[in-house]
Amino acid sequence: MAFLLLGLIALCAGIVGALVGLGGGVILIPATLFIGLELQFFPDLTPQRVVGLSVIMMIFTGLSSTLSYMKSKQIDFKSGLIFFIGSIPGTMFGAWLNKSLDLPSFNLLFGILLIVLSTLLLVKDKLKPISWFIDHGTKRTFIDKNGIEYEYGFPIWFAIVLTFVVGMISGLFGIGGGSLLVPAMVLLFLFPPHVAVATSMFMVFLSSLVNSASHIYLGNVPWSYTIPVIIGAYIGAKFGSALNKKLSSKTVVMVLQVVMMIMGIRSVIEGLL
Structure with missing residues (x-):
């Protein structure tokens, strides 16, 4: 029963992760910590082991999504x-930092991260894209299935600095870097949203x-x-990638915002108490 429950969590994480380019760790980690440690389904799991489980999951979430998005050339x-x-x-630096975190510290920092990400997802549609980065970097073009041409780009040095920070957070908390990278790609580098999600899952x-x-x-x-x-993650990512091509992800993102905010507030309270 416990392993079936873990598989269902991974299935949901794979669907949501592939649909909006997050990787799935923001679903798997808080759910597994709650079910594993608080409900005692997996009492031998520590925050470090849950993070290790999450990064293994994201290999297969990323692989499944990448294979699917390759077919649509996104x-x-x-x-x-x-x-x-x-x-x-x-x-690598984030994974090294992770070993020094105890459960209260992990809950506090991870909760703050979830609240920040939830807020970022909430306001990203209200923020105006910044054209400076495309004007001062390499430019690329993409033509979607409707024949609409998009121009986007970035300075390579800035992209490397940004992804170092994203990678550190990913290694520390075991989440897909897409939760930070996708909004940055859309707002700073003017990526078409579907290309941003697909490229994010390749990087994940x-x-x-x-x-x-x-x-x-x-x-x-x-x-x-x-x-x-x-x-669970591989099957979920296949399904999420298929949904991404057919549906608007606004509703899913809204639900994800609410879930992340609730989980974040709860983790912060647990970390403080």
């Missing part, structure tokens, strides 16, 4: 590889390989729990 591989270069040292896949290697080395991966998570 991924900007060149930009994704540039972002990956910056994220490599960031994810690559960075999760490095992130998981770091956590495996640190002994943070609970291998006995990985099978239901991998299966």
